[in-house]
Amino acid sequence: MDKPFLIAQITDPHIKAGGKLSYRQVDTARALTQAIDTLNALTPRPDLVLISGDLVDFGHPEEYATFMRLMAALTLPFYVIPGNHDHRDNLRAALESHRYLFQHPEYLHWVVDDYPIRLIGLDTLVTGKPHGELDAASLAWLEATLIRRPDTPTLVMLHHHPFVSGIDHMDRQPLLDAGAFEAVIARHPQVERVLCGHLHRSLQARFGGTLALSCPGVSHQVSLDLSMDGPAHFQLEPPGYLLHAYTPQSGLITHQGFIECYPGPYPFFDANGLID
Numbered sequence: 092m093d094k095p096f097l098i099a100q101i102t103d104p105h106i107k108a109g110g111k112l113s114y115r116q117v118d119t120a121r122a123l124t125q126a127i128d129t130l131n132a133l134t135p136r137p138d139l140v141l142i143s144g145d146l147v148d149f150g151h152p153e154e155y156a157t158f159m160r161l162m163a164a165l166t167l168p169f170y171v172i173p174g175n176h177d178h179r180d181n182l183r184a185a186l187e188s189h190r191y192l193f194q195h196p197e198y199l200h201w202v203v204d205d206y207p208i209r210l211i212g213l214d215t216l217v218t219g220k221p222h223g224e225l226d227a228a229s230l231a232w233l234e235a236t237l238i239r240r241p242d243t244p245t246l247v248m249l250h251h252h253p254f255v256s257g258i259d260h261m262d263r264q265p266l267l268d269a270g271a272f273e274a275v276i277a278r279h280p281q282v283e284r285v286l287c288g289h290l291h292r293s294l295q296a297r298f299g300g301t302l303a304l305s306c307p308g309v310s311h312q313v314s315l316d317l318s319m320d321g322p323a324h325f326q327l328e329p330p331g332y333l334l335h336a337y338t339p340q341s342g343l344i345t346h347q348g349f350i351e352c353y354p355g356p357y358p359f360f361d362a363n364g365l366i367d
């Protein structure tokens with residue numbers, strides 16, 4: 092078996108400036124540093140890292156400066172898209188060296204063709220709103236981009252979930268008109284995954300003939316509450332990341348890892364076989 096091409100995904104770091112806590116509770120800078128330490132220590136090393144939006148909490152330039160100062164510790168290349176907490180121009184200004192963010196004149200849509208897996212990032216940010224949108228021109232850009240490489244396995248990443256999560260307060264701020272997006276995806280079976288953030292927890296859903304995945308939050312998680320009109324709450328469950336492993340033989344396999352430290356690893360076997 093070939094060494095897999097490894098793509099780590101983290102999401103929603105929600106960085107604040109000046110040591111401020113998110114929602115007066117969450118030390119998001121510390122959480123991102125712990126995530127970076129975890130990703131740097133993975134063996135084998137991931138080939139790259141995807142960050143699926145909400146890089147910062149309020150879109151301020153000083154928050155992006157803090158984000159980039161923290162990210163300097165990451166020893167892997169990384170690619171980002173904006174989330175609803177981001178500010179398009181401030182993000183692009185702070186990540187000026189990320190030239191892939193400058194492909195589209197209006198939005199931060201991008202495609203990267205440098206790897207065995209093709210990467211497409213979509214910008215669903217609607218300024219001042221929590222929900223996401225892809226207008227007709229954006230869907231046309233996606234369709235034209237997918238048509239160009241029909242035989243290359245592809246990841247499509249967007250911030251907002253394009254499916255009904257069952258978490259009521261989050262389903263009031265999804266990707267709007269997700270059916271139009273799903274119709275584009277369904278026409279391009281090379282799309283191995285649709286990756287999103289926003290939900291701050293791990294979910295999987297069938298979507299457009301492929302699998303849509305929501306990545307766990309890198310700091311706080313949205314509470315698992317499927318009641319109608321459930322409150323907009325978060326909790327400090329173990330933060331996590333996804334690790335997408337691709338080989339031509341096995342296709343794409345997605346693992347979930349946790350960022351906190353736990354006891355182990357311990358062996359299943361000793362010299363006598365399975366340990367009794």
Ligand SMILES: [Fe+2]
Nearest residue numbers: 103145174289
């Ligand atoms: Fe978020």
